[in-house]
Amino acid sequence: MRMSNLQKEKAILIGVNINKWHNFNASMDELKNLAISCDYEVIGQLEQNLKEANRSFYIGSGKIDEIKALADRADADLIIFNNELTPSQLSNLVKALKYRVLDRTSLILEIFVKRAKTKEAKLQVEMAKLQYMLPRLIGINESLAQQKGGVGSKTRGSGEKALELDRRRLERKLYELNKELNILSNRRTIQRKKRSKGELPIVALVGYTNSGKSTLMNTLLDISGKPEHKKVVEKDMLFATLDTSVRKIEKTGYPAFLLADTVGFIDNLPHDLVKAFRSTLEEVRMADLLLHIIDISNPDYEGQIKITENTLQEIGAGNISVIYVFNKIDTESEFQAKAVNNKVFISARKRIGLELLLNLIYEELFNKYIECLMFVPYNQGKLLSYLNSNAYIKTFSHEEKGVLLDLRCLKSDYKKFYEFVYNK
Ligand SMILES: Nc1nc2c(ncn2[C@@H]2O[C@H](COP(=O)(O)OP(=O)(O)OP(=O)(O)O)[C@@H](O)[C@H]2O)c(=O)[nH]1
Ligand SMILES: [Mg+2]
Known part of the structure; x- marks a missing residue:
């Protein structure tokens, strides 16, 4: 650990290219960005080509000394592997290298821990981290317990007991977290129900991390004249957004819709994290339309499209209509x-x-809608207030026996209230 906060911890990146993987270089670049996002200074990189991963160390055991020499020379603080390590690989590497070792998944989890702000995000991240760490902690503790006790020695029993206690304590903690998250998730469902009473359609921004989702949200908020404090954080950094924010977009002369900004996706997004973010990603699952934002300045944007599509499938949002938004065209002539x-x-x-984008959104959202005149008698107060919040009323006039409305409403409502339609 460094003494000063100003001095960043120094990291060395390790990549093993198994079977000449075509995306290896892009994934090493991404690992570097992840490390920078996590506030580390990257001071060295070491790569190896292998046909298959080494079972004990992931990297070939011959490389261990080389890594250690590189780390000693550069005065490194930690070593980051570009892949998920098994519990035993992790504990072997820690023992052999005597440095802190992170794998890609724990690096991503660490970023999430640093970035989480709301209570729900914090709980979700903590839960994902515990789930990931549980078998690994036990792996490391197990080897410690064996070292302390030694096989067959008298103290062995107490080591095992401590281990069992550790496991129980962590499992208990997981259980508590889960309970707390369920309460928050129920609260979110109630909020969503309240919102859906207004029946405004929901559009969700989805896509690879750093593709420009939050920037687009802010631009659309600007266009619809929303004040600065409604804006969300946009930053050149992986995983700038962790929390879902929902805002109303209202452009004069157009019907309103809700826009949700969400956490970005990444290659090999840790499975526990996807699971833990299930309730915040609910906004995506409930959406009427997805805007899939793509960063065309990234050389691997096609790969990123596939990863986003797979993740959408995984969270159960694979069947929602999508507009593909190719962003950052200013960077490519x-x-x-x-x-x-x-x-x-x-x-x-x-x-x-x-x-062009807004026209596509309106077309997609509101071609389910129809424009018509309705005459609503004054004794139909309920219908009037329903239309007030569920239809886009262009003009209205008070007549002797009721209100004449010129409006745009859901086709299903048009059918339901057909008897009130004036211009059949
Ligand atoms: N050149 C250029 N840069 C853009 C454009 N849109 C966004 N960016 C930049 O891309 C970076 C990431 O933007 P964000 O809006 O934070 O991206 P995000 O998709 O919300 O990222 P996460 O929240 O991390 O998933 C920022 O530095 C933006 O300024 C664009 O149209 N052109
Ligand atoms: Mg964002």
């Missing part, structure tokens, strides 16, 4: 603002192509 079917090319930061 070959792209121009255009919309083709359900694809649109924009720049959220430079505000290029936003009208």
Whole structure:
């Protein structure tokens, strides 16, 4: 641990390229960005090509001395592996290297721990971390217990007992966290129900981390004249957003909709994390429409599209309609603002192509809608207030026996209230 907060901890990155994986270089670049996002200084990198991973160390055992020499020379604080290590690989590496070792998953978890702000996000992250750490802690403790006690020695029993206590304590903690999360998740469901009474359609921003979801949210908030404090955090950093924020987008002359900004996805997003974020990702599952944001300045954006699509499947949002938003066209001269079917090319930061995007959104959301005149008698107060909150009323006039409304409403409502439709 460094004395000063100003001095960053120094990390060495290790990558094992198994079977000439075509995406290896991109994934090492991403690991570097993850480390920087986690506030480490990357001071060295070591790679090895292998046909298959080494069972004890993941990397070939011959490389261990090389890593150690590199770390000693560079005065490193920790070593980060670009893959998930098994509990035994992790404990073997810690023993052999005598450095702190992180794998890709625990690095991502560490970023989430640092970034989580709301109580729910904090609990979700803690839970994911515990789930991931549980078998690994036990692996490390087990070897410690054996070292202390020695096989067949008298003290062996007490080591095992401590281990069992540890396991129980962690399991108990997991149980408590789960209970607390359920309470929060129920509260969120109630909030969502309240919101859905208003029946405003929900559009969710989804996509790879750093693709520009939050920037687009802020740009759309600006366009609809929302004050600064409604804005969300946008940053050139992986996993800038962890919490779902929902905002109302209202552009003059258009019906309102809700827009949800959510946590970004990444290759090999730890499974426990996806599970733990289930309730915050509920906003995505409940959405009427997804805006899949793609960063076209990233050389591997096609791979990122696939990863996002797979993750959407995994969280149960695979069947929702999607608009593919190719973002950051300002960075590549070959792209121009255009919309083709359900694809649109924009720049959220430079505000290029936003009208095209909005038109697509409105078309997708409101082609389920119909424009008509309705005449609602004064004794139908309930219907009037229903339409007030569920339809977009363009104009209305008070007549002798009721209100004449010029509106846009759901086609299903049109059918339901057909007897009140004025211009059949
Ligand atoms: N050049 C350019 N940069 C952009 C554009 N849109 C967003 N960015 C930049 O991309 C970086 C990431 O933007 P965010 O909006 O934070 O991305 P995000 O998808 O919300 O990221 P996470 O919350 O980490 O998942 C920021 O530095 C933005 O300024 C764009 O249209 N053009
Ligand atoms: Mg964001």
